[in-house]
Amino acid sequence: MTSAPSDAMPPTSPFATLPKAELHLHIEGTLEPELALELAHRNGVELPFANADQLRAAYRFENLQSFLDLYYALMAVLRTESDFTELAEAYLARAAAQGVRHAEIFFDPQAHIHRGVDLDTVVRGLRAALSGARERHGVSTRLIMCFLRDQSEQDALAVFEAARPWFGEAVIGIGLDSGEIGHPPAKFTELFRRAREAGLRRVAHAGEEGPASNITDALDLLQVERVDHGVRCLEDPRLVERLAAEQIPLTVCPLSNVRLRVVDTLAQHPLPRMLDAGLLVTVNSDDPAYFGGYVADNFHALAAEPALDLDPETLRLLAANSFKASFLDEEARSGYLAEVTAHRF
Ligand SMILES: Nc1ncnc2[nH]cnc12
Numbered sequence: 001m002t003s004a005p006s007d008a009m010p011p012t013s014p015f016a017t018l019p020k021a022e023l024h025l026h027i028e029g030t031l032e033p034e035l036a037l038e039l040a041h042r043n044g045v046e047l048p049f050a051n052a053d054q055l056r057a058a059y060r061f062e063n064l065q066s067f068l069d070l071y072y073a074l075m076a077v078l079r080t081e082s083d084f085t086e087l088a089e090a091y092l093a094r095a096a097a098q099g100v101r102h103a104e105i106f107f108d109p110q111a112h113i114h115r116g117v118d119l120d121t122v123v124r125g126l127r128a129a130l131s132g133a134r135e136r137h138g139v140s141t142r143l144i145m146c147f148l149r150d151q152s153e154q155d156a157l158a159v160f161e162a163a164r165p166w167f168g169e170a171v172i173g174i175g176l177d178s179g180e181i182g183h184p185p186a187k188f189t190e191l192f193r194r195a196r197e198a199g200l201r202r203v204a205h206a207g208e209e210g211p212a213s214n215i216t217d218a219l220d221l222l223q224v225e226r227v228d229h230g231v232r233c234l235e236d237p238r239l240v241e242r243l244a245a246e247q248i249p250l251t252v253c254p255l256s257n258v259r260l261r262v263v264d265t266l267a268q269h270p271l272p273r274m275l276d277a278g279l280l281v282t283v284n285s286d287d288p289a290y291f292g293g294y295v296a297d298n299f300h301a302l303a304a305e306p307a308l309d310l311d312p313e314t315l316r317l318l319a320a321n322s323f324k325a326s327f328l329d330e331e332a333r334s335g336y337l338a339e340v341t342a343h344r345f
């Protein structure tokens with residue numbers, strides 16, 4: 001049995017030290033096969049994979065849904081507070097080694113609550129890792145609670161209300177993820193209205209597999225401040241003009257787009273066209289354990305693809321964009337931007 005290919009950069013890659021913010025990262029998508037098997041063993045969860053190589057070999061996806069099926073199934077191994085701490089701690093160590101200085105981390109509360117793991121277990125576990133991340137790893141962090149668009153708005157609202165005690169200090173915003181086709185933003189107007197009222201930041205996956213109109217609707221109906229993926233915006237020239245004029249950030253995930261067949265090959269990725277159109281594009285890893293690379297691996301893969309023709313200054317711009325698009329305050333943002341400017345490739 002062969003393993004799925006990896007897009008990991010060589011240890012000498014200059015992109016490992018380029019300071020960057022990661023704005024599109026599902027913590028559950030950082031569950032590496034080795035940790036999944038260890039947690040399965042510890043928690044008495046049976047998995048149909050005998051070893052990490054067998055599990056990795058299953059990481060070949062036809063589309064978003066075929067990935068999501070495995071992603072949700074493997075979450076069964078995450079049961080206790082310390083499982084979530086271990087998961088987040090492993091991500092932070094990897095992120096630091098990839099030049100990440102700030103991470104706005106997604107988690108999927110419904111995916112845990114629906115299988116009997118309560119919200120406090122998840123948030124307490126994640127917080128135990130994130131609270132000292134600045135000191136231990138040099139990475140500042142925020143949490144963004146994502147809602148599953150293929151579930152009802154009623155269910156989302158119940159979880160939103162239960163999470164209120166965590167708003168502010170622990171959870172700074174909400175997002176919208178999971179299967180995009182057939183689940184348009186219009187389904188979640190009340191959820192996002194409540195989030196606005198509660199002073200939370202707002203992002204949504206849109207224009208990954210779904211049409212460009214999902215991006216327009218996420219902006220108009222949900223008043224999102226950032227769009228996750230957004231690559232299909234290019235199908236609507238008026239939307240592109242608007243995104244450029246308003247400098248609405250797009251958190252693009254190149255290796256994810258290849259693995260989930262949003263694009264056929266990295267050489268055909270629309271990122272250069274998005275930059276040419278004046279869009280505020282950032283580079284992110286999405287679900288790095290499943291897609292063959294973390295965020296610096298994404299930078300490295302882009303730089304190594306001749307057809308994309310991205311020079312080092314463009315890659316520096318992408319790193320600068322990641323801080324501009326973050327929810328950091330002005331002072332922190334300008335400190336990080338100065339570090340990006342000073343970076344030597
Ligand atoms: N790429 C993706 N799109 C939608 N939902 C997700 N959940 C985790 N990764 C996702």
Ligand SMILES: [Zn+2]
Pocket residue numbers: 024026177205228286
């Ligand atoms: Zn995502």
